[in-house]
Amino acid sequence: MATSSEENYLKAIWKLTPDSEAVSTNALAEILAMRPASVTDMLKKLAAKKLIGYKPYQGVKLTASGRKKALEIVRKHRLWEVFLRDKLGFGWDEVHDIAEQLEHIESESLTDRLDHFLGFPKVDPHGDPIPDKDGKILSDTGILLAHGTVKTPYVVVGVVEHSPVFLRYLDSYGIGLGTLLAIDNIEAYDLSVKITINKKKSVLFSHEVARNLLVTEQ
Amino acid sequence: MATSSEENYLKAIWKLTPDSEAVSTNALAEILAMRPASVTDMLKKLAAKKLIGYKPYQGVKLTASGRKKALEIVRKHRLWEVFLRDKLGFGWDEVHDIAEQLEHIESESLTDRLDHFLGFPKVDPHGDPIPDKDGKILSDTGILLAHGTVKTPYVVVGVVEHSPVFLRYLDSYGIGLGTLLAIDNIEAYDLSVKITINKKKSVLFSHEVARNLLVTEQ
DNA sequence: ATTAAAATTTAGACTAGCCTAAAAAATAAT
């Protein structure tokens, strides 16, 4: 029904406003790595298909059916990421690019059988929640480690930044989903943080790292 | 590198002449369900990329690199078919259409990990051999049941016709890869065959069915 | 050897999806 390109636009709009606020043409062009003029063209097509609400110069919003479609793509993307890691042994830094292709495979039964095969996972390898068959999706849990308090025991539940280079950096410290972290202290000067990983080694992270890690207490 | 469309053309050429004979424009148009004029256009593009040898009015042949590329697609297609049946539980009548999409996913490591995950299968759900990483592929085994002799014990190793309707017809008789068949007799009038399935029930098949079943002795 | 038929290519057109450059509208600054 929808082309890969259309699906990428819908997903991008959803990512920018999971709660269906208005999104600007430039913001879309930015994350799609495309020119604003191209975005305007596509927005007209999506509007003609009633997948978005679009008034010139006013930004766009997903319609109910557009949001449903976007969540289908997100669901497929995240399920495939789980498959790639759990079944094929890819690292969390490798799964995204391949899932970008796999998310466009069209077959409802494929998606549902995959979900079943994977044991109905709740989150993907980056801790992001996986929408269910009906498009229901849990809200992201966790706070930024950068907003955490000293001495509180935390567990990593997700990442904000998804770039392979960041993920591999975390790998190099043995940090992944489920890793226990505690803040030893926060340096007032540059907000860098001293962290104890898994109750063992203590290391220093920049604020940049701390505000890209999602954690929950306990 | 190659587009999905280009890949489909290369695969179609390979299917028409696995041994790299010349293929006609019309034959390609036929199996690609496209117009000859469109095929001519694409042949020029493939020739420019040195994937085929093309002389106007003379038909086309795959070059070594074109054949390699074609076999990569066939490898991916057949591996995904195995995945869909073995891991997700799809029937052999359902896997082809989904594999038509999955075969275009680009990632060498994905293909190789999938192969490993599946236990390096030798044949796909229809009995067709799966090319290895280097493009080596076994020649099809088996003879047509229609060419078989009475009373010889045969085992089904493949199908010629791949249509879901034919495959489901076989399902309805409990016939799949590995099923034991014996020809009780061949009717001289219309070449219909009386067959014993798995040494149990005996049924009558048209010649049409018999020449779409591949079997080997014993 | 001509002529007829079939196969193939060429010519011209269309859509999707992108682009650049210019125009228009909205927003921010004076």
Next chain:
DNA sequence: ATTATTTTTTAGGCTAGTCTAAATTTTAAT
């Protein structure tokens, strides 16, 4: 309230991949 800046849209252009209709070439039939 103008003017300047930023955002967005319009206009026109390009490529890939398809199509129809017409021309050309090859093959088959007389």
